Amino acid sequence: MSPSPHRTDGRLNLYFYLSPTTSQTNLRVVEQTPPLRVVRGFNQPGGAAMAHLHNVSGGVLGGDALTVTATVGPGARAQLTTPGATRVYRHRSGRPDAVQTTCFTVEAGGLLEYLPDPLIPFAGSRYRQTTRIALADNAGLFWWEIVAPGRETRDELFAYEQLDMTVDITAGGRPIAIERLRLEPSARPVTSTVRLGPYRYFSTFYICRTGQPEAVWIDLEQELVALTPSASMGQATTWAVSTLPRDGLVVRGLGCTGRDLQTTLIELWQAAKHRLYNAPAILPRKLY
16 A cells, blocks of 8 residues: 555664774664654763754654664663754644654663653644653663643644653563553643643653662662652642652653753753763753
8 A cells, every 4th residue: 555645754763883892882874764864973971872863844744654763782872862842733634643653672781861852742733652662681761751832932832632642661571661641632621730730841751770679769769859849839840750660760740841841850860870870961962
């Protein structure tokens, strides 16, 4: 069957591998088709490699079916980010919903830091995002996501039609995190007290390293709780930290602005990276 004339199938497949002679992680682009693109990899201190995930369309359009796949090889350390916010444009009648599927594999002893800029669903947009992450033995993950209410400069607050977000994370083939989220602001107000209440932005931060004893996660949970503002609805942000069934923890935050959330996320990342790897958290190199 031929693809729909209204669908754009963009694919990006990356492989990060550790050089046996230099202990530097290198990037190989296995496949890239428009609108997805990686220009090059950048070396980071400590032997890691980082790359920007570009969408040359400037955002996700109605009908897009985008697939991002990345494998972090044994002992490699990779950081992925975006050059700016991910904009999801208005849905066009007669076109399929915009879809992005992200599949990451972190092999034994590898580390992936996936630190994208915020997701901004425009008014009238319909977007489905699926993220699957598989962690092998002694593999690590730092992944945050910030979701905006829309284009605030145009007074777009929760004016999108539908936002679906699915997360599946496995460690050693066993699930450690499963999420299913659907927001339909016109049918179920996002500003309800059982959803976001007075806050406009929400974030999730997964911190994982397989094989660590339970005591490590209990101690790290307490450390991160001490770094977050108290859970008071009068605060600019509110946070919760919880251990996963094993091999990690999850941090959730609500904020009045994305900047409020990002500032705290960076502090949490720095603390967790030091605790789990005895290494500094290095902010992604941006192109601007």
